[in-house]
Amino acid sequence: EAQVTQNPRYLITVTGKKLTVTCSQNMNHEYMSWYRQDPGLGLRQIYYSMNVEVTDKGDVPEGYKVSRKEKRNFPLILESPSPNQTSLYFCASSLRTPGTFGGAFFGQGTRLTVV
């Protein structure tokens, strides 16, 4: 089954404790991206990757890191989480660009709380 898998689904952590949210896709997609969703703000793009070893900043990259060492995985790293990073996070993948119709998938989301 074609899917984007995020882990964990829920996470409560403390300020400053490094964490990684994993994202994996099984569709051989070139494009992957991370978003955060906050009430009233819609989704905001954090980072995206057009292919292996190619990553670029979205609209809200501060406080986050990503890597794309292999095609299927695109982890999101918070080196020193802060309470303003409490949010619902989504990973997405698509064949080449986000607008590839029929080949755009989102994960189930990771709800992160930083206390």
Added chain:
Amino acid sequence: GQQLNQSPQSMFIQEGEDVSMNCTSSSIFNTWLWYKQDPGEGPVLLIALYKAGELTSNGRLTAQFGITRKDSFLNISASIPSDVGIYFCAGQPPLHGSGNTGKLIFGQGTTLQVKP
């Protein structure tokens, strides 16, 4: 950065009614996308628009890419209870005037509630 203004913020309609929502921007986009998000789920792509003026349908959904490349609308005809959810527009800005970046800008969302 670029922003998308999506309206209305929310709609509460009777089953069977038609629905219309739109997105506008001060900047041009190369691609417009419309997504639906159900509670507890990730967004699902409904319609993708690639050319200015393009009008595309997907079942009861119809969307158009504005001629100016700065706006798009989504219509839902004869709404049913399962249309309930949050609808998002999203746009891909051009890369130095042509081609696409990997950036994607989302609107704030339109929450749709349908009364049976």
